[in-house]
Amino acid sequence: MNKVISAKEAVKLIKDGCTIMISGFAGVKKPEVLIDLMVKNNIKNLTVIANDAAIPGKGIGRLISHRCVKKLIASHIGLNPEAGRQMNAGELEVELIPQGTLAERIRCAGAGLGGFFTPTGIGTSVEEGKQKFIVEGKEYLLELPLKADVAIIKGSVVDTLGNVFYKGTTQNFSLVMAMAADLVIVEAEKIVKPGELKPEHVMTPSVFVDYIVGAECNGN
Amino acid sequence: MNKVISAKEAVKLIKDGCTIMISGFAGVKKPEVLIDLMVKNNIKNLTVIANDAAIPGKGIGRLISHRCVKKLIASHIGLNPEAGRQMNAGELEVELIPQGTLAERIRCAGAGLGGFFTPTGIGTSVEEGKQKFIVEGKEYLLELPLKADVAIIKGSVVDTLGNVFYKGTTQNFSLVMAMAADLVIVEAEKIVKPGELKPEHVMTPSVFVDYIVGAECNGN
């Protein structure tokens, strides 16, 4: 079971108009090789689910600048003025979701749950269109699962079965996104053989990963 | 911030009649030093939340044999005939919950959520007394958070700040229980200085842990 394929093969699996989750947080490492090829292939009409709009010229920021994105579902776009400009000009639809709710909605989909009650957003516009429930005297909003066709994720060390280890803060949304997408592609900084990652050090179990591309295979 | 105390001091914090979560799965390592002292101190009327009733003479099994437990909330008691006997004799109240629902209800409490929708138990007696919801045509049960006064957890390597690393399958319910209890005591096989555990290898962040006891400090 070797899940390693070329970045070119992998990017062909990402279709125009699909809903795609992209791991990463602000300017931290993202699957840049895959994003690079998506831009080159001129992929269109994506619905992107990500923590934020990144920074211009990096990660999701490039997809936005290249007009690959029709809709962005994120918690924050403040570090990317181009995203704000497109949003204000009506060129990019943006749905803003509290960060914890975003992470939990994605996990919810990946974990086979149908929804959850969160206190986040009570008394704010986040309430709009949502059911409220009271549990033990406290108000909660019902939030629903959020899934995707594809997830692309950046891994620091990945074995050929798909087990992933993340360095530092590069983990962020990776586990929940890998759980919640039909097709999951990990872009690996380093690919190793099964057994080289200790079973206790694996952060995303291989079952959640479909394909692996090497970060250095750019253009292969 | 050194959270290490003696097992004797720690066990004094566990009061008669409290609700206590105990990590572990069947016969795998449990916080035996703490359980030993609880038995010696003749703690009574506990409500124990755990995956299972363990095996006779080990972990929770000892608490049950010594009549420390009034009520057990668990997914399985099949490996402990004494638990079954006490249940059938009306001496021990047992509430059985599907294992995934048990883990998720505990996480739910620890994560500040008010409940979640699960498909587990639909069409069975688990439905009784619960609200049903339909999301995208699929039926779910509303399950509510489950918290405790105390959690006692077994850790393989623990730093003095309370970061925990678990070997093998000893992790099981530890993270969610550490999140969901007011007071969390970790029994460490090995205690190390801060910095000896790599930040990427920590499985239960120190914020969830209040006190640490050394497994070899038995009787200190």
Next chain:
Amino acid sequence: MGIEAKEIIARRVARELKDGYVVNLGIGLPSLVANYIPEGMSVMLQSENGILGMGAICEAGEEDENVINAGNQFVYVQKGACFFDSATSFAMIRGGHIHLTVLGALQVDEQGNIASHIIPGSMAPGMGGAMDLLAGAKKVIVAMLHTAKGKPKILKRCTLPLTAKGKVDMIVTEKAVISVTPEGLVLDEIMPGSSLEDILQHTEADLIIRDELVK
């Protein structure tokens, strides 16, 4: 004879495995399926206490006291295995990431209902992870003896409390291989040593019999 029957069942279930499958095997008979994974096929076993890539039961003296399976046996792990906590394990199970689960049963019925966790008044060990596995696994195979003390276990309608409603896809016994379909139970195969008559005699449920099985 009992043991032989269980081996026959486990061998037949193993033929349902496919390359790349992630599989959770229940305690008892289902766990025997691990012994018959076809050579060269990549199948990963998941154990709900937190292992993906579980190996065989340990030889005496080789136990790692930190590594057990959900049945409280010391096990090896394969190269490329990983460990995780219970919440993640059941996210995996309930979230549809397990291709196949093989479970035992007390009763199965025409609607794919299964009763496996309680006999009121005599046995109530708890459902453990079974209800989550039944709710979440992509495919459910029940592996069990065809009868219990001579009485049919494949019924028109389960009489014991259900462990899941309509979740069974396939039943493998020492006598028969049966599919659960919207039309009812379909007899797909007669196991060696059994016969159509034998099966019909020991099955309470109505069976739709494939043409090729009726000569």
Next chain:
Amino acid sequence: MGIEAKEIIARRVARELKDGYVVNLGIGLPSLVANYIPEGMSVMLQSENGILGMGAICEAGEEDENVINAGNQFVYVQKGACFFDSATSFAMIRGGHIHLTVLGALQVDEQGNIASHIIPGSMAPGMGGAMDLLAGAKKVIVAMLHTAKGKPKILKRCTLPLTAKGKVDMIVTEKAVISVTPEGLVLDEIMPGSSLEDILQHTEADLIIRDELVK
């Protein structure tokens, strides 16, 4: 002057820290509080992108490209730090495991309401983690300049869309320290360089003034 005011605010907020606290500091002014943690006090900084035990901003040339804070700055981590994923991070935040969060604001009002994430028509960067921090942290301090372009930011009622309802416990500005109580806003301290008159002039909200502040 602006910078000086911010430092004064950060210093005053730092006096609210306690040994053993786990604290999340918002981007901008609140992040300056990290510079004034009292010597010898054990305070752990949480960053919602997945760090507990965050250290200072990196010196040029010392950056680890894998380690940023929630404001996209390269940071050190302390001994005994740990990393985790976003779901765990917000379980920590929403679950009441953070003792204190310090956040900036556009407006705060008499009921402890806060508006900090949107000015309709001109600025909508998104709420990021602020709504979860407000919902879950045990204590919320708003650290901000007392006015914006001379206009009061502490109002009878927020006019901008709320980021949370009734969640603010304390407000620290360069002019005043104010507690939010069920009776309304209580002026606890007049900051050096300000006066009761100055505060009342620049505050729209009604203030309950502690006896000791009225000579």
